[in-house]
Amino acid sequence: MNRAFLTLAATLLASLPTLSQRLHSPTNKLALSFQLGPTGEPTYQLSFGSKTVLKPSRLAVLVQGQPGFEKGLTVVKTDSAQADETWAPVWGEVKQIRNRYKELAVTLQQPGPEKRQLRVRFRLFDDGLGFRYEFPEQPNLKYFTVQDERTEFNLAADCKTFWIRGDYDTNEYLYATTKLSEVGPKNTPSTPEIGVQVPVAPNAVQTPLMLKSPDGLYINIHEAALVNYPAMSLLVDNARFDLTSQLTPDATGAKAYLQAPCHTPWRTVVVSDKAPEVLTSKLILNLNEPSKLQDVSWITPQKYVGVWWEMHVNRSSWDYAKVNNIKLNQTDWQALKPHGRHGANTANVKRYIDFAAKNGLQSVLVEGWNVGWEDWYGNWKEEVFDFVTPYPDFDVQELQRYAASKNVKLIMHHETSGSVTNYERRMPAAYQFMQDHGYDAVKTGYVGRIIPRGEHHDGQWMSNHFVRAAEQTAARRIMINMHESIRPTGLHRTYPNWLANEAARGNEFNAWSQGNPPEHETILPFTRLMGGPMDYTPGIFQIKLEHWNPTANKGRQVHTTLAKQLALYVTMYSPLQMAADLPEAYEQRPDAFQFIKDVPVDWDDTQVLEAEPGDYITTARKAKGKDEWYLGAITDEQARQSRVPLTFLTPGQKYVATVYADGKTADWEKNPMSYQIRRMTVDSKSVLKLQLAPGGGTAVSFKPTKAAGFR
Template identity: 40%
Template sequence: MKRIPLFALLASLCALLFCSACGERPVVTSPDGRITLSVAADADGPTWSVEVDGEPLLLPSRLGVETREALIAGTQIASVRHSSFDEEWTQPWGENKLVRNHCNEMTVTLRGAGDVALTLRARAFDDGVAFRYEWSVAGCDTLAVTDELTEFRFADEPGTLSWSIPGNFETYELQYRELPVAEVADANTPFTFRTAAGLYGSVHEAALYDYPEMVLRRDSAGVLKADLAPLPDGVKAYVPATFTTPWRTVQIGRRAVDLINSALILNLNEPSKIADTSWITPQKYVGVWWGMHLGTQVWTMGPRHGATTANALRHIDFAADNNIQGVLFEGWNQGWENWGGNQHFDYVEPYADFDLERIAAYARERGVELWMHAETGGNIPEFERQLEAAMQRYAELGIRTLKTGYAGGFKGGYLHHSQYGVQHYQRVVETAARYGIMLDVHEPIKETGIRRTWPNMMTREGARGMEWNAWSEGNSAEYLCMLPFVRLLSGPMDYTPGIFDIDYSRAKADKGRIEWNGPNGDCCIKTTLARQIANWVIIYSPLQMAADLIENYEGHPAFRFFRDFDADCDWSEALQGEIGDYIVVARRAGERFFLGAGTNGEARTLTQPLGFLQPGVRYTATIYADAADSAANPEAYRIEERTVTAADTLEIVMSARGGQAVTFLPQHE
């Protein structure tokens, strides 16, 4: 099929007049009337634009998809239909168990020459807009997508500030940049921004299946547009002739925390395909992990092997004694000696010093979940060959949680975030679901809300996690204050928080104590201990780790917070915050509430009303706060208890790089 020529302007105008005469305008407005998404078409093709409170946010921006077979765009608006949704749905786990889906929808059918029909399905919520492409091309079975034409023309690029990582198809473990949109050459999503008028927003995508990820890249005309991760032959995707793309999303809020509190991404995904979700349960966990990144333990068998039988039993006992549900073991399976070579792993056979049967039996005896780890090293063909047998073996052992890893380049020249990668990650999710296994994915494809449809997809890494503090310049306090407003807008993150040995002194005695106010004003972990505790609340994950060596928790008074903490929350709200500056988050699990607050490199005092607590109930608030000298000694902290109610106000005093965490336990007569 040849590329479809563009129609004359007259035909497009006639189509628009036809739609108007039918009483259906190509405009959809949010339920509260504040946000509108409009579609238009002329001789150059269709465009979309967004206004908020009558002011332009996105100027008319091009739409369409190019394939080898056809230009899927359309130059005539053939029909427009409107509908509305207002429903509540529940999820087995999540920041909020009960979610409202309230939006207005518009479907615009665009036609070009030949048999191409493009439907643009757009939705407007009170917290943003979204659209996706749906097409059907007659006369062929498969289309080769070569480009997506979607543009994002900000009305005020120089005056709009953004926070993002560079556009990279292999990794998300990059530093955030704060740049005017006009200076952004490329960016991954979520792409968070603030206009000169103080409006906040974030560009992302939802329901990513069978299609490459989208990054934003400035084209030769100077416009930010969608760029798709290519396959080795340069084609972006091979798709059926009848196909639906992921949603292109723009979350919008008056306050920065409105973006965190938005459920727009989840609402654009389909309901769960897993009928019985009773086995999908959030957990707290510890594990053999941090020592490998410090270099005090290794993944391979030998004198410093971390995943040994003795060490496993010790961790299981610690978990059982401290109200912790799971224990993770990395380096348990044969093949780590091949690292850096052929990346060959055996996903079933343990090392000789890791008695898997005995460890699994002991974990069951003590009521602790055994987690396994499967690192692929990028060797996807081998992992997929063993996948079914490995999942079956884990299920036989009673293992319900698997951590996967994809460090290293994919075999065959495929990119992590290409269609090939997206298809592989999804294949693992669906295989795990058949065997009743939950997933924690490192080096993942970014989260786009598929956890609603596949709730065994629990958490992902997808940003610079705690391990970067062990062997690099580390993650700054400013980075931690950006994370909730950028990466976490896409979904849960396995950051692996909770390091109590801030300067590693007990792990690396030969390193010497690195002073907090050293030559560069740095320490190994660039937070206070109180902020490490607060991160368990701030950085949401239904699988939440206490990542330090367990000997650093034994007998530590502040570890009481993690024992009291519940990863299975019912309600969450980001209460206040500014991107890169500070953040305050509250969560409820049953009758208990938890609060986490953090600041950047500036000392900060915040006033927080406690109106989120249940009225008429008295709570014991246990406050884990920075000490007076935490700026000089980051491991210094104080614990205070007081009785509070929903009518009270909490003063949150934080040192530079510090934080505060609070448990609110109801007082029963």
């Protein structure tokens, strides 16, 4: 072998770390490139066909007290794999989900004698990319603290962006729609009604982040399988259109405490040139672990009513007596004089149970049943609730007996007041109390500043708490719905008893604040719902809230039409759907309430027929185990006409379509409660003409003619 050849071979070997590793998705829709930069910094880039999704973007994890994984790295190993499998969710939008991807795992090594290693694992699907950092078991990296993570998502252009400000403690902000270059305080909507706000930075936004590029790509950035790690926000470089991860810190400023072997959550990028395909992507679910529960027979998707909206519209209250200086275990609750507005009293709860039983709704939520509400507001207290002591006018045993006699279940409510250490201490007793009194579902709440003091809703400590709550309730065969929680990342696949979260600005804000603008519900499916179901609490019929309390609710209303409230049961997916209004609101409009009674909460198929974030969505879903379809169409503040081919229906089968539409003069602001109902016979060759009012919608049920009583 001559010297020239040896020199060439040595040069090639020396340059190997900078050579690009390339990966294509199963049908070549997407292409990923990985390489090391000139100083040994790992980078990746992503393309959709000939279009650039992400420019070269750096990957880095900084470790406290020792060299980080950011530069000076070499590639010591690459592995590839692929998978194509189908799995069935316990409940969901479809009966089966295909998990098909190609994988590249790159092992990187630091210089020096310690030779610490980091593996970056990429999974490329036809609908997007997932990647995470993995820390293998190794002699010189055992216990360590993540100082920061600097993952970049560098966009190719100034995208249209649907965003809320980055905050460590709340995700209940109003959405802004601007160019990415315009993200910042100047365009941040004012939300003074949110009590606890801890903004990340002036240029920070939350995930899921929805973007539309100038060349027509729809891009969604989020994370999957958030376990033992803080939630990720994104810092925006307005000039370069670059995004950089920002993790939620703990009280000391650290981001995460880890022990190898371990890994971070997946960072996800869903991308398509068709907006409906973003909504039907199952990439985030596919990146989560399969169910940890062996027996899931007790998990039941359901519709419910509740002693809840009446408090928001000032018909009643959560607290029992107007007193001060309450101490949880030192107060004689029987001796307190009630103020007469307490909603969770035995007679009132029975009224809701009767309504649920009469209308085929499975359960009743009761908030304000337990002592302590008098001494919560404004107090950053360790012990406010014990979750086992009812107010004197709430008869637990009698309501257990009465609900069982009506074949209705009661849903427990645990408001933690943000004192999570208190809740963790009391979980065993609280869940035992539930089992003793016939409750198999709980709604938790985390309103306020977190205790331990200095922790945030989105930090590692709380991330672990939410998983613990799912695990402990599952061990007792209890379903859970978490409000004011960390935003979902698909963990309901792993813990299918975790039915829903709030984790965004819900329907309740229409009751006591500036409300949610008509476009709000056309953005949420592209943002918050990408990670999992939302307990949005739709179904408000009495749109003008002065009806319930003219003085307290002056000028307040829900910012949709009544027909749109029906359509939300289809466009806003959840296996736990609330008929949120008061029973008397439904009793006054039984013809419209029929849709809420009929619409399922579990599905065999879902097809998004048309969609554009911030503008409109039309979705059709097939009921679980039935040849029945339900359609929801919603719009923003603009009226909209649409022609919807019914090709999703079974060919050759006739259906009775019951259409719940906006009235001819309906308008979300001027005439929101005007609706019309019509019936017609259709089949898969029919085309449905929709006329949506400003802020309006249409809901449709399709039942086979024989099942509907027609020939």
